[in-house]
Amino acid sequence: MPESIVFIGAGLISLEFASMVIKAGAKVDVVEFTDRALAQYDQKYVKKLVAKLEAEGVDFHFNEAVNAVQKDGDSYTVTAKSGLELKTDYVFGVTGRQANTQGLGLDEVGIDYTKGGITVDDHLRTSLKNVYVSGDVIDKQIPKLTPTATFESNYIAAQILGQDDQPINYPAVPFVAYTLPRIAQIGLTPEEGNADPDKYDVKVLPYGKGFDTRHEDTAEMTIIFEKATQKVVGAVIYGGQAASLINILTFVVDKGLTNDDLEQMIFGFPDVSYSILGMLNPNGAMG
Template identity: 50%
Template sequence: MYDYDVIFIGAGHASWHAAMILLQAGKKMAFVERDVVGGTCTNYGCNAKILLDTPFNYLDGLKRYQGIGISELPKPDWTSLMNYKKKVISPLNKIMEGMFENAHMPVIHGNGKLVDAHTVDVDGRKITAENIVIGTGEHAMKQNIPGKEYIHDSRDFLDLDSFPARIAFIGGGIIAMEFASIAVQMGAQTTVIEYTDRVLRMYPEKYVGRVVDKMKAAGASFLLNHEVKEISKKGSSYVLTFADGSTLETDYVLEATGRAANTENLGLEDLGISYSRRGIQVDDHMRTSVPNIYASGDCVDKRIPKLTPTATFESNYIATQILGINPNPIQYPVIPNLVFTLPRISQVGVTLEQAEAQPDVYDIEVAEFGKRLLFEAKNQPDAEFTFIFNKKRELVGGAFYGEDAGTNADIAALIINQKLTGMQLNQMIFTFPTESQALLNLLTPLMLKKV
């Protein structure tokens, strides 16, 4: 007889969604958490980011109307905004823990380590379960260079009480570019340092270039093909020394060069569960090499985007496996992804790069949304949609640039996943005038176009 039906190691999105389904089925469960309940996204990731980002997104929109209805722009107050963020976000983990406890799903705080297929040791306390789900997420990586103790990560930035006058971002990926977009709006001397020859390599270069140009026009600097070799302290500031001998002085250093799966101190090797820095290896039913031990979310070794919705999807799927109601292997839909730069860039399905490399397989159509429907594009002339079709004129991918790029990608994902045809879209009516209706109006004729 086990203590629980399921033990979740980690209490973030990769775990608690499955727990809520299993709870309705009468299962007995517990969470083991060594950090805070809710995980990265809830406490120091997505939620905090979007709360802090939203005023800057509005401010960016107001700038487009300056001189045509808007005369004086408001000035952002970081201290007040951060106080609000702490008021809203900080209690969430306690609220969630209380919800779990009230549902008789206790949270056991401490490091959970696998002892055998059914036993977890939490700092000396052994608990057992029929099934175990590992949902431990990832952590920010840090370069092993002299002065690494001066480096901050995304968690630090999202809890920053006062904004620095100068800030340097090491890395040109999603996190760095999102935070740099905020820093530019704050009026900080912003520098993005990238080891390769371009930032945001996972997104279409033509749209990334527009974001970069806009940030440069606002005062940001981009140091491409630069490698930081050392960081030293100079009074109250810091000096970054690059491989070519050049230097940069700044007040705050944030590194966002990647994340690694949280696999340490889990006892994986003792049970023969394979893993790497990329994560834990699972089969097509999300099972590790020990059949009753599953892994979910960012701690999994996978090629699909490591996003909160992906973790939620996997968590829900694992619940169906534990309940024995779904014999099928996991099948991922196309997954839209969005970078919260100003403006946004999103993509879904077949990428523009893939389509350009296979012109015999795909057709590319560009719809200049901003130039054709400026009022619907919220006065953003360069807002644009790029649609990717197969030779049957079915939508298979898309890339979007503009304030509403996230909504655009979501609608495209629905069309792709449901394999909707141009004729079916032609039978739909959306609200007007909205960004979703604009996408429908621009996309439908292209899908009905005879090639």
Template identity: 45%
Template sequence: WEELMAYKKKVVNPMHTVLEGMFQKAGMPVYHAHGALVDAHMIQAGDERITAETIVIGTGEHPRKLAIPGSEHIHDSRDFLDLDQFPARIAFIGAGIISMEFASIAAKLGAETAVIQHDQRILGMYPKKYVDRVVQKMEQEGVTFLLDHDVAEVRKAGDAYQLVFADGEALETDYVLGATGREANVEGLGLEALGIACSSRGIEVDDHMRTSVPNIYASGDCVAKRIPKLTPTATFESNYIAAQILGLSDAPISYPAIPNLVFTLPRISQVGVTLDEAEKHPELWRTETVEYGKRLLFEAKNEMDAEFTFVFSKETGLLEGAAFFGEDAGIWADLAALVISQKMSGLALSQLIFTFPTESQGMLSLLIPLLPLK
């Protein structure tokens, strides 16, 4: 853990300085101050007032804290990634992406690890059949899953902590990480005074990423939206807004198929139409499961249980969604996103040449026969 943190600090800590240097080189001054809207064209940044024709809000989100006694003992993901020494025992409140990724790490480090979830659903946005496999692997590594457990209080107990559940039971641990959701950073920005609608979900925007004040845009995690709040989607939105400001396009925003990935060990990814949606509407979608590891063990890097599930349109036969289980799940989802967005047929894919033998070529070689020729 100490080596990992040293590497993280070496790579991540200088990043803001590098970015700031890039901004300044491009003629973009950086103000280190809290910013708030004064009017549609002015921002108060500390003691300075900045005017602009166009304003873009990109304030992101912050972790939601449980409103329970002892919440001051609950850490968030940033605290976790600044730990100098890893605790012998650690408890995660919530069973979403952050908790499951960090619990995977904790298990590998040999810590006594518990994941606590208020209901039965772990990694709710991902296919249950692949989540169940990850959970099984983590349980084999000693992770305890306490489902249908509500944390009512966190108590200090000497050098340790007690998590007290609603039913009166308790769990002792050395470190508590809360990951029960995130809320948009919208407080103190002067939004209400300008009539810009917002909530803990984020800032309301139209199909051009504009707030109710037409020259003020919002981008990234601070936007109220249904699509996944990811770094790539924030980048996509910011590029779109830049094109709008520069007059390069006036079309409404249109998102392509968006791949998303959870860095558990092993990983799960998905893109496009979900397996849950396909199962609910079998009249619209056809699914095909491919046992990748068993069919192409070399390309799967000896990962025998690596697997894909593809979702095809019954009307066109084209790929419209996919889910992946395995260490290369991110690469596979990216390729599937390209095939979906470009509406590629089997013939179109077969006319491309890929490196061999690789994880990408292996996946596509198994996908092509399942697609219509044209």
């Protein structure tokens, strides 16, 4: 383990690794070009995570554009346009991913692609209709995750085998930052819900204060309800068990379940999932 590490970028991989190596005793600096971390996640909980990491010793440098990394013996110097200079044992470049479309002969065979990846239609076919694509290399808005790649591959297999001829229909897709603690999200965001108060109710559920969540009194959940149907249409969870809990809420969101539907079921007691399912009541924060 290096004594010091600089992460260039404050995205998913950066904060996941920073959460771990700070606990292993390394000095950690995170340099980010923009003014925020984890831009795709709800910023209320991202700020809570950043504050926790700062309290543990992580130094964040926002609005800093790195312009050079120089090797000096066994160490490195990272400099930014502002004059920021960081000496470190290890530099981790995590500024994002690019679709690996080069060197595949796509131009020669006539497969269309963009900077975002390979272009596909609603059946995941390329411009050559007998060539399908799945996974991160697709130019798409759907989150580029292992589960979505698996879903796409299974869909393509069904197309090829003649078991399905319908356009692909993505279900609700959860995504998780495996930071310490975790942040998990699905569906409509709190920001989108608050922007349309006539249509949505946004409720904050501090479930960590009332239930056994491994001594996490800061664990919290924000739920977005559709007023007309009382269905849960989005959720963000902050806490160590967020990944497991978001998988439960994936069923609730994707299947359009209401509090009345959930009240007709019996869940295992006294697990924390039992508690949060009982809290999904649009008429009261605690259900």
